[in-house]
Amino acid sequence: MTNICKPVEIGHFVIRTREVAPLVTYYKIFFGAKVACETYPITFLSYDNEHHRIAIILDPSAVPKPTGRPPPPTCGFDHIAFTVPSLGQLLRSYRLRKDAGLTPAYCLDHGLTLSMYYVDPDGNKVELQADSFEDKADAVRFMGTKVFADNPRGVEYNPDELLERLEAGESEASLLAGMLGRKTIANLRS
Incomplete structure (x- = not known):
């Protein structure tokens, strides 16, 4: 598949959460990010000139990950x-x-x-x-x-x-x- 269009960069990543505020605070500190747009139920953050690099979605039905530091391994990314x-x-x-x-x-x-x-x-x-x-x-x-x-x-x-x-x-x-x-x-x- 040599002719397939290859990406030039990772555009953004999305996190689904039951609590938006702690993650917004974390990534603002972690990346020096700014809130690009806040519209229920999604908050968009960016740390460069891209419109957004992180999206945080509020989903009260989301199932929390197992806890631990580091967290225990689970399937998926x-x-x-x-x-x-x-x-x-x-x-x-x-x-x-x-x-x-x-x-x-x-x-x-x-x-x-x-x-x-x-x-x-x-x-x-x-x-x-x-x-x-x-x-x-x-x-x-x-x-x-x-x-x-x-x-x-x-x-x-x-x-x-x-x-x-x-x-x-x-x-x-x-x-x-x-x-x-x-x-x-x-x-x-x-």
């Missing part, structure tokens, strides 16, 4: 991921979110990305990630390694430790050099 421009921005935004009371449920070095997984008030998971490689081909190359095959989930990391090192003057390149993906590819090249 597990999470949605957003890429930020750099590791430095991921870490500095982590501090801002943490100061606002939003902390990740867990953080993983997947090798190809460094990721932080957050859980909203309804139990939906949202991943923020920074690419570990400047060249996407290196990320694909890493996915073909035994290191990735043995553990595609990756390893946990401490964002406070990385943020402290960044704020002490260590470069993003130096931080990334010690992470799973870059170490693996560097070892393949040596």
